[in-house]
Amino acid sequence: MKTLLEPGAISLMRKAKAQCSVPRRQLGRTPMPSLGRIGVWSMELRFGDAGQAAHAAAELDEMGYGTLWIPGGIGGDVTGDIERLLDATRHATIATGILNIWKHDPEEIAAWWNGLADGRKERVFLGLGVSHSHIVGEAYARPLTVMSSYLDRLDDAGLPEEVRCLAALGPKMQALARDRSAGSHPYLVSPEHTRSAREALGPGRILAPEQGVVLDEDPASAREKARGALSQYVQYPNYRNSWQRLGFSVAEIDALDDRLVDSLFAWGDVATIKARLDDHWAAGADHVCIQAVTGKGLDIEASMEVWRAVAAG
Numbered sequence: 001m002k003t004l005l006e007p008g009a010i011s012l013m014r015k016a017k018a019q020c021s022v023p024r025r026q027l028g029r030t031p032m033p034s035l036g037r038i039g040v041w042s043m044e045l046r047f048g049d050a051g052q053a054a055h056a057a058a059e060l061d062e063m064g065y066g067t068l069w070i071p072g073g074i075g076g077d078v079t080g081d082i083e084r085l086l087d088a089t090r091h092a093t094i095a096t097g098i099l100n101i102w103k104h105d106p107e108e109i110a111a112w113w114n115g116l117a118d119g120r121k122e123r124v125f126l127g128l129g130v131s132h133s134h135i136v137g138e139a140y141a142r143p144l145t146v147m148s149s150y151l152d153r154l155d156d157a158g159l160p161e162e163v164r165c166l167a168a169l170g171p172k173m174q175a176l177a178r179d180r181s182a183g184s185h186p187y188l189v190s191p192e193h194t195r196s197a198r199e200a201l202g203p204g205r206i207l208a209p210e211q212g213v214v215l216d217e218d219p220a221s222a223r224e225k226a227r228g229a230l231s232q233y234v235q236y237p238n239y240r241n242s243w244q245r246l247g248f249s250v251a252e253i254d255a256l257d258d259r260l261v262d263s264l265f266a267w268g269d270v271a272t273i274k275a276r277l278d279d280h281w282a283a284g285a286d287h288v289c290i291q292a293v294t295g296k297g298l299d300i301e302a303s304m305e306v307w308r309a310v311a312a313g
Contacts, residue, residue, distance in 0.1 A: 030160035032182055032206070033093045033125045036066015038277065039289035040307055041097055041210045044300040046070040046081050052300050054088040059304070061089040063311040067125065069185075069210070069289045072096040075103030079112045086120050097185055097210060097289070098129030098167040101150045110157030121163070127185040129167030130238075144172050151180045165206055169193075169242040174200040182206045183286075188230075188239055190263040191279035192246055198284025208287040209280055214267035215292070215306045222267035225295040227256045230264065265293065270313035 040060055045053045045068060057068055068085060072078040078099060085094045099109070113124065128150070130143035147166065154164065166177035168184040174197060177184040183206030184197055194209050201207055212229060216222035233239050234253060243253055243260065252260050266276035273290075280288045292306035 030162045031122065032162040033095075033122060034066065035093055035095070035125065035206065035208060035287040036064075037281075037287060038065060038310075039067035039069060039092075039095070039208075039287060040065050041069040041289040041291040042303065043071055043291075044298050044303055045085060046072075046078075048298040048300045050084065054084065056300050056304055057085050057088040057092070060307060061092045063307070065092060065307070065311070067093040067095050067208075067287065067289060069095045069097035069127070072099040072103075072127075073129070075100060078104070079109070082124060083120075086123060089123075091123075093123045093125050095125040095185075096127045097187065098127040101128055101130060101147060106150050106153040106159070107157045110154055110159035113159055113163065124163060125182075126159075126164045127167055128164055128181075130173075144176060147173070147176060148180070151176075165208065168197070169238055170245070171200055178202060178205050183208065186210070186242075188212070188233060188264055189242065190246060191276070191283045192263070193242065194280050194285050195283040206287065207285050208289060209285055210289050210291055211276060211280065212265040212291045212293045213273045213276075213306060213310070214265055214294075215270070215273065215309055217268050219267075222265075223258060223261050225293050226261045226265040226267060228295055229293045230256055230261065270309050273310060274313060 045057055060068060068089070070078075070081060070085070078096060082094050082096070109126070113121065113126070116124065128147070130147055161180060162182050164181045165183045165185050166173060166181050167187060168174040168177040169186055169189070174184060178201045184201060185208045186193060186197060187210045189197075189209050194207065197209075198207055212226065214222045214225050216225060234256060240253055244250070246263070248260050251257075266273045277288050277290070290307070290310060292303035294302040294306065296302040
């Protein structure tokens with residue numbers, strides 16, 4: 001079996017990226033960033049050791065992962081973190097999953113993007129989200145109204161629709177993503193959600209779901225790791241509503257039932273994980289970004305073992 005960094009393996013991944021199904025439409029005059037067919041979603045690349053993250057990003061880039069997604073929910077210097085990863089890579093798009101619109105002034109984000117060199121602009125994709133009321137606090141207001149206003153201000157400040165997408169779980173936010181952005185980047189979803197999201201977005205819009213993966217063939221330990229990753233989200237209304245729309249009961253959600261865990265996380269060997277990615281693509285995804293769930297926190301090497309195995313498999 002080829003290792004990830006053998007020239008032949010890299011060539012195949014590059015070819016897959018070039019021939020992937022992600023559309024290169026133009027909403028206006030700005031080309032959409034190329035996401036590739038498969039990417040990585042990683043806490044470690046933003047919040048882990050900076051030196052290790054840079055080395056990991058460079059290796060992931062060479063493996064052929066088309067996009068590296070980093071979280072932005074707590075605010076902070078997310079644009080600086082994007083630039084750090086741009087410096088570490090040559091090909092991959094760097095995306096936010098997601099930039100919390102309550103934490104970042106839209107005019108500042110647009111000014112930062114417009115100040116990038118053209119070659120770097122082509123490798124930046126901004127996922128935007130409304131976050132959650134308990135994180136934002138008293139300032140939290142009607143999500144759809146606030147997001148629409150934020151997009152208006154981005155338009156006025158010169159940030160093109162082509163370089164942004166929305167973290168859209170429900171039908172109203174999906175409609176806004178369809179009409180005002182390049183598409184949708186949903187988090188903690190199943191292939192069934194991908195199918196309904198594709199119907200809501202219609203053709204010509206990016207659909208880039210995140211998929212948690214557990215490289216562990218033991219059902220008990222794999223589900224334990226998945227539950228550990230899921231537990232912090234179980235009381236978030238946005239996610240609970242999304243899961244209920246997919247047919248999960250309140251009791252199943254509260255219990256982190258096996259059926260919910262198995263729907264949201266791909267666990268098992270590499271073949272099983274890749275089969276789940278195939279399910280997303282068959283349901284209408286253009287790009288799937290995988291989050292390695294290892295139960296080891298920000299241990300970047302533990303996650304790298306997962307990403308290497310998926311790329312090599």
